[in-house]
Amino acid sequence: MPPRELPQQMGARRIDRPVPLRERVYQAMQELIISRQLAPGQHLVESELAEMLGVSRQPIREALQLLNTAGWVDLQPGYGAFVHAPAPEEVDQLLAVRAVLESESARLASTLVDTEGVDRLRKLCAEGEAALDEDNTEGMVAANAELHRTVTELSGNKVLMDFVAQIDSRVQWYFTPIAHVRGHESWREHAELVDAIERGDTEGAGRIMREHTERTRRAYQKQVEEGPEEEPQPQVRSRRRRTAR
Amino acid sequence: MPPRELPQQMGARRIDRPVPLRERVYQAMQELIISRQLAPGQHLVESELAEMLGVSRQPIREALQLLNTAGWVDLQPGYGAFVHAPAPEEVDQLLAVRAVLESESARLASTLVDTEGVDRLRKLCAEGEAALDEDNTEGMVAANAELHRTVTELSGNKVLMDFVAQIDSRVQWYFTPIAHVRGHESWREHAELVDAIERGDTEGAGRIMREHTERTRRAYQKQVEEGPEEEPQPQVRSRRRRTAR
DNA sequence: CTTTCCTAATCTGCATACAGTATACAGATG
DNA sequence: CATCTGTATACTGTATGCAGATTAGGAAAG
Known part of the structure; x- marks a missing residue:
């Protein structure tokens, strides 16, 4: 340890190295x-x-x-x-893994309750509802993602965060086009989830999150069945010749 | 499809592209x-x-x-x-995630029972026990890893496989030095797990796997508490000067 | 003796260059 | 006319070169 400590509390944020x-x-x-x-x-x-x-x-x-x-x-x-062209079953599998990991996140988060965290969650719920009311899809998707991210963060498990982050960004990709359908329902579930976390109801939080994500998953499956396919995707997969001069 | 088929059954193994x-x-x-x-x-x-x-x-x-x-x-x-120098709590978090994912793997595997798969699992159990008897740590670790990998494979979820594979190789790294202690106990649990999978007992399989991995996790925690530290790890983290000629 | 500043050398990040390989098009062959 | 084969070309994989950033070490100052 260096002889004299530097006051650690100052704007500890080190200058941002040039982003590679x-x-x-x-x-x-x-x-x-x-x-x-x-x-x-x-x-x-x-x-x-x-x-x-x-x-x-x-x-x-x-x-x-x-x-x-x-x-x-x-x-x-x-x-x-x-x-990458995700196959339907791959999306399903991804959602399955997400369900498990997020459920665990909720369980852990509920054991570490913290009013500050709950406040953040409630605020995000409000934002989501608001976005929903004004039919702001983008804002809703963002609030949803942020809410889930926050729950994972509150779990206190960094490794879990890494994994969930990876999954979530891909889920968002697959989902954005099929404009989130289960609007109000989804946000009601979010609210219940936050309640469970707040009262430290571990089993409840885990169960609600699991059900929530499973419902999302089923909504996706249904959409896939109904909407025959966005486009059959030429699935190019072959090298292309650029300048056939 | 080309008009004339090439006899597909011949040494269909295509020549391996040069591995990058x-x-x-x-x-x-x-x-x-x-x-x-x-x-x-x-x-x-x-x-x-x-x-x-x-x-x-x-x-x-x-x-x-x-x-x-x-x-x-x-x-x-x-x-x-x-x-990377894993912090103790990071290892713990990793094991926590592993517990969840492997438990889900076991659940899924039990819903897709398949005698061929069960046979493979049993064989691995036998190998593990044998390695244990002859005090072959390396073989035991290998059999253990292979067993867990196989369960995940039997889950039929490719995404899950990817994630678990990532985790497992790191878990192996952290573990190999502290020579797996809970020998027989661990393999008894493996056997129970395979039984549950065989009879399609989804809840049982999930529960057993969860308990199994949680026990492993606790064994690790205990080891960390007791064995003060392998070495305090100078944690070099500083650039080294190569040739101070 | 401690602290600060300067300097030199190393190392990373990025760009460019070269070689091998796969692909597509055209011409040859039946 | 259909199919096969040869050749030109584009693209990837790997190597090397260069500039800027960063640190370690030492000299200078308090």
Whole structure:
């Protein structure tokens, strides 16, 4: 330990190191994928992306590797990178895992009740309801994500947070297009969940969260059955020739 | 489909594409970390690794990124890569997540019973017991890992498999040194688990697995409390000067 | 002797260059 | 006309080079 301690309480936030290019490329590409500007199955040519984003191939490659491990793109060695095209059963499986992890988050959160945390949750509930009333889909999705994230944060388990974060961003991707249907119902469940957490009702919190996410999952399944398919997705999966000059 | 089929039954095994260098570097480094040849907290200098493994820095960098997302090394932008040094509470959290995911695996597996799968599980149980009898720690750890992996595989949920695989390899890393203590007890529980899966006892399978992994977790906690610390770990975390010529 | 500042050397981040491989198109062959 | 084969080309994988950032170590000052 250094002889003299530095007052730890000051703006302990260290100056932000320059964010590596690969991180920013990662973010940019994630957004391009979520917004469907890069379509599922599309071939991602490194040099093209490099030119598009104004950087060299190196940071592009690094970002692609990260996107690969996060499940956003599929990397086929010696072949290329393709935007991941989630199969319906994969989405279902993802939601199943989410259900389990979030349920555990709720259980843990309820054992660490904390008025400050509960306040935050209630505020998010209010925001969500408000967004719902004014038909603001985007705001609703955001509030929903933030609520779930907060519950996980309150669980106090960092590892859990990491995993749930990974899953949630992908769930959001799959979901955004099929505009969240179960509006009021969903937010009523959220409110119940917060109540259970507040009173330290571990079993209740876990059960409610589990039921909640399972219902979401079933809503998704139903949507898939009914809505035949958004588009059959040409599922390109083949290398594309750029300039056939 | 092409008009004329090629006799599909012949040695249909396609020639293995050259495994990218980054993959092999990843494997090599993971092994070096598990075997403690690269100590926790140690600074990993790209050029050094490149020389050591006989490749250029590029594949090293890519492998480091992957190792980072998998939790094996910590990457500090502009600063360097360091072998991850798990804090005790992190290990505990990891085991908690493992407990939940594996329990769910067992539940799902029990709903998809299948004699072939049960046979494989039983065989692994036998192997484990045998290894235990002849005091073969390595074999025991391997059988244990393989058993858990198989249960997850039988769950039929690919996403779950991915996550559990990630967790398990890290759990193995943390565990190998503290030589698995709860020997017979652990394998008795495994046998019970397989029985439950065989008879399609979903709740039982889930419960047994949960209790099993929770017990493992508690065994770890106890070990941590008793064994003060392996070594206080200098926690180097500082860049090292290579050739102070 | 302690603290501060400066300097030098190392290391990372990013760009570019090169080689090998897979693909698509065109021409050849039956 | 259909199918096969050869060749040009584009893309990935790997290596190397360069600039800026960051730290360790030591000199200078209190």
